Amino acid sequence: MATPDNLILFEEDEARLAATLKRLTADAKGRATFLLDKNGRVITAAGETAGLDLTALASLVAGSAAATGSLANLVGEAEFNGLVLEGQRANLTITTLDHGLILVVLFDEKSTLGLVRFRVRRAAEEIGQAFVEIARRASRGPDQAATASQGGLSEITDDDIENLLKS
């Protein structure tokens, strides 16, 4: 399923996804987990993220996933669902999900690839369900009441934009 043109995430969405990632991190015995969009933007993360440059990590993972997807097409596959990067002390699994999402698990010798893959499958289902609801809400158009109650971005004026760019 395609991602909506603009991804709008409310606090309850973030809390729900963060809870899923927290559980995944624990169940997979991972060091950290990250949910990104295919454009390399971090949606939420869990685990030992202090000291990690999440923004840089996300852009590189997204680039890598995009290149892997194109490689799949070149050899006649619709996509390669997963990518595993193995190092001496740290490993990454990069899994592309529906809705233009990428799920990343960082793990070390305390876990195994099999366990991570197994746990990722369940988390992917939960994340997918959450995004079905997010996409459904987006297809109904902006929820003005919700938007206003959570920040009032709809009230941005041209002056706000001019002032932001003055400095």
Place this chain on the structure above:
Amino acid sequence: MSFINYAAREINCKVVYYGPGLCGKTTNLQQIYAKVDPGSKGKLISLATETERTLFFDFLPLDLGSIRGFKTRFHLYTVPGQVFYDASRKLILKGSDGVIFVADSQVERMESNIESLENLEENLGDQGHSLDGMPFVLQYNKRDLPNAVSVSDMQAALNERSVPWFEACAAQGVGVFETLKGAAKLVLMDLKKKITA
């Protein structure tokens, strides 16, 4: 595709620098990186060849400040300009909220500028988008070189849409921020329009 995160109170937008090889896309990002306050920027990532030609992309995350209590974070990307890296260009272009086309003002590069602009239109078209419907600005770079084409000729060749354009000498940092601000303004205006639609 912009990303509004109400939990983190952030607006994330993606802007792509496009243009022919050696026109100065990476130089734009390097100048921004060099001049912006350390608290407002992340790492500049360059996936380049050994000869410092962009292989996949350059990436610079940049905080422009807050608007209505929301941090505005721009993710700036460059594409590889060399003709044979078209597959990479397509990947980077996906999901962009705005495009800055960097044109090389040198007379001998005019054909490459036109070819690259046509390539941009074609790649956007393949993704179901069009330059007519998205925030788009032009930067006429390398204005300091003796073989630079006149601005009116650049306009005639490249700016049939009459989009905002900026003269620049990116290597000296001239015009770099003006171009970025011009694009950021269009991206935020476009976002506002989508939110309030």
